[in-house]
Amino acid sequence: MILTNAKIVLSDEVIDGTLTVKNGLIDSIDPGRVTLPGAIDCRQGYLTAGMIELHTDNMEKHFTPRPGVAWPGIQAFKVHDAQMISAGITTVFDAVSIGDVVDGSERLKNLQRMVAALDESARRNLNRADHRLHLRCEVSHADTLDMFLSLLDVSTPQLVSVMDHSPGQRQFASLARYRQYYQGKYKLSDAELEAFIERQSAASQRYSDPYRKAICALCNERNIPLASHDDATREHVDESHGLNMVVAEFPTTAEAARAAHHRGMSVMMGAPNMVRGGSHSGNVAAHELATDGVLDILSSDYYPASLLDAAFKVAMLPENDYDLPAALSLVTWRPAEAVGMDDRGRIAPGARADLVWSSRTDDHVHIEQVWKDGNRVY
Template sequence: MHTTTSSHQPLAGITGRRVLGTGGIAPATLGIDGSRLAERPSHSGTCIDAGNLLVLPGIVDIHGDAFERAVMPRPGVSFPYASALLDVDRQLLAHGITTEFHGVTLSWEGGLRGEAYALRMFEALSQLQHTLGASHRVHLRFEAYHLSGLETALAWIADGRVGLLAINDHLPTTARRMTDDRKMAQYADRAECDVETFRERLRTASRHAPDVPAAMARLIAAARAAGLPVASHDDPDVVTRQHYHQQGCAIAEFPLTVDAARAARQLGNETVFGAPNVMRGQSHTGAPNATEMVAAGLCTVLASDYYYPAPLQAAFKLVQLGAADLAGAWNLVSRNPARAGGLTDRGVLLPGLRADAILVDDSQPGLPRVCAAIVGGQLRHATMPLSTVEASALAAGGASLAA
């Protein structure tokens, strides 16, 4: 496999027999003008000839926290963010993800999900901004009871460090496990403290309950004022979804019941489910079956959650299962998450939008493979030698992207 994230001469375009446009899959030629798509290639430069490979919009993943395993592969064993993100970047490109919203948690837990680790993420993203191949953004997962972190989160939003805000509340679930020594030990390992210290952090956070609603209203308002999309995480019921909708949270992320998902769609909200749920045929937490939610029209976005290969694999599995056609399934991992994440410049192969595309070999049923990833008009990843053709040979004829 060959992966590259260095700067290259921009491509003039892509041509192929199976290009996913707004009208479905058909032969087409995509021009590339700098970092944007154009109706036709210019008269100079090289175009990739995708042949019979699928040419699809790059995947937009609005919730992925698998980077945590690259940073802390074993409890108590952490590595520098810069080297971890280089590895993650290559994973993303290899699985067709051209835009990633990293789920960075700011929690009362501390450790891997505390402020110090979040700052390391920001610093690494800044350091590597000209090195990474995919487009990397931060999805700030703020734990509602972490009131001592509120001002920090507000400052990060004001500084433009955050691309999406999600309100999380894992405290009740964690509190119910207070007497489970095994679970407490797992939490403490991630938080880089002993079990009794973790229990004390949990007790301290619990005391903030009366002040949580006002604090979250303030945080949500600040995010909306900054133009950020806002989600609520793990809505357990209709009342919770309605509450967050009224505050401006237009995304229901991993609703825990069918009723909550249905309420979200009735309110015009985006509903996010996990792509691993589709791959496995069930949720690992007992939440609704994502495939059933797609078939019922109650899921608008699939996210990698904890497994980067999942969006690509899930989209094709939905087609196999008859839950969606490829165009509809691909909207769940590209167009719709781009829209939910406030990114109007990507997710569809149209002139004027970002030239983010992937070439996929789907010849082996159930095992689609990304052969190349183009991000911002540059080839960033390839697993095989790619056929090319001069743009001048395409300029005179052939269906264009806009056709």
């Protein structure tokens, strides 16, 4: 396959050129345009590496499209897969939650179904994207450690993150925002909400610290990459770094993000945060971290189509050091490097031919075609 007349985004520059693919790998990159029969004219659009998503919970909504509706697993997973590919995401770490802030939630009911669908769809070669398992561990939930141990016996995760969504700390340092969020989500009365806060605080005090340490120790023994979640203080970052966490997911303050970046952890922020111009929870904005030069990875989180738009927005910010290659590295080779993947994420000879052809239309980036291992999948 030959792709020509493209703005090819390399690791450190953009060239007008031609890319050749052989046997699923990038074979050569050359300046200039060719007119060979069968060459695909990219019409001066951008040719970038397929994007790598380390944390998305997009899959969940397809398993329960309405309250009380459990959609068949493979069908639900295939719709999720199609959404990821159409967004230019060719490698997906599907974030599946172990534990929740409430017992009996749809998230808990779907846990085994989602893991089974991920494994089965890969076994049957049904997926367009390359899917990996990311286990999100809510360490303030009583059953989290037991569920984590049972899943390790049947499906090894490629990434594990540790989170605690209890009130008064991390994402919900503001109790007012905590009350607003959970009262709205679960339609609780004032009295029910206060009882809910008391239960969550007690569960966090009892389980979070021992579960965090136990899960991290197991992952370190098995060389499974670890990520922190919602670090808010230097002390949180020091703890995360001490537990060998390599990614700092969604730090809530600039102080925590700077500390994590300087510790050598890869700072991940939400692409929706970048596209919208700020955090929906009132925490630090992604563009602030880009201005500080401590933004390392973007994640689409709950909205797949945000990822490419967010990378281009980073490149357009008036005051930062991210040109287009550096901005696109936030969604390509930097997330790959953070979790030890060295065969993708770059346009370079010998790399996997996971490619995205896109074009700019005003402030929107339109995806024209996507290839996985040299095969067109969108």
